[in-house]
Amino acid sequence: MEPVIPSEEEFPYTIRVVSEVLMSNGSTSQGSVCGSTLALMDAGVPIKKPVAGISAGLVVDENNPDRFVTFMDIQGIEDFFGDMDFKVAGTKDGITAIQVDIKVDGLTEEIIRQAFELTRKGRLHIIDDVLLKAIPEPRKEMSKYAPKIISTSINPDKIREVIGPGGKMINKIIDETGVKIDINDDGRVYIFSSDSEAxxxxxxxxEGIAKEIEPGQVFMGRVIRVTSFGAFVEFLPGKEGLVHISKLDKKRVEKVEDIVNVGDQILVKVMEIDKQGRINLSRKDAMEGEGESKKN
Structure with missing residues (x-):
């Protein structure tokens, strides 16, 4: 199964598959391969291809080794009295694993060729007529009871901003959403939650904190502080800027509170980031841009 398991970036979970065999009259290992494919797809694990496994057996004439017969999907008695258990697992595209047990001195090229051909036919039959008919593809969503892990990558230089002084910012995110967060030194971020929306x-x-801010970008922000000369607006988590009173509206503004108050949601446009990293915003320019978009 390992060749079809998604990468850590695609699916950042530890996967444990348990196969409990209640009765055996054939290849339990290859039955486990088929059952594992169904279980993983049903659980929402995005495996690359469905995998099936089947075994081929062999009986050789003791008096004339050139006389032999190969057969597929051996049962327990055939495994016990036969001369070979040739197990092959794989996808439609190729083989992912082989295990061979033999009781003879060796296998001829013809025996091996027949074993591969038999197991290929069996493997394709199982995939097309059993596995894919039961579940045609991995489920798009995992069970609502499964823990959710969301991963992303940010610029390592932004890790400090995400964590914040004394962990202030990351603790704020955790308190507001109830999630757990792990950040690696290379910028990989893992979010653990039982609530997908959280x-x-x-x-x-x-991602908002780690986002590179550039002049011209427009955001929906929240007024967090009002002064006589303007309003401070948080437009991304941990990022705020000043909307000067002259940039609050298209008309002249006498008093900031005539236009906005603390808690108001307003559209703002990034106008400038000065050498000290302070961000100047404009509601007036954002409104003009929105008006132009509606005209177009």
Whole structure:
């Protein structure tokens, strides 16, 4: 199964598959391969291809080794009295694993060729007529009871901002969403949550903090502080800027509170980032841009 398991970046989970065999009259290992494929797909693990496994057996004439017969899907008695248990697992595209047990001195090229051909036919039959008829593809969503892990990558230089002084920012995200967060030194971020919506909200906050701010970008922000000369607006988690009173509206503004108050949601445009990293915003320019978009 290992060749079809998604990468850690695609699916950052530890996977444990348990196969409990209640009765055996054939290859339990290859039955486990088929059962594992169904279990993983049903659980929402995005495996690359379905995998099936089947075994081929062999009986050789003791008096004339050139006389032999190969057969597929051996039962227990055939395994006990036969001369070979040739197990092959794989996808439609190729083989992922082989295990061979033999009781003869060796296998001829013809025996091996027949074993591969038999197991290929059996493997394709199982995939097309059993596995894919039961579940045609991995489920798009995992069970609502499964823990959710969301991963993303940020610029390592932004890790400090995501964590914040004394862990202030990351603790704020955790308190507001109830998630757990791990950040690796290379910028990989893992968010753990039993609530997918909370996980997505935490992801949005982290990506917002790590986002590169450039003049011209427009955001929906929240007024967090009002002064006589303007309003401070948080437009991304941990990122705020000043909307000067002259940039609050298209008309002249006498008093900031005539236009906005603390808690208001307003559209703002990034106008400038000065040498000290302070961000100047404009509601007036954001409104003009929105008006132009509606005209177009």
């Amino acid at each position: 996980g997505k909200r935490a992801l949005s906050m982290i």
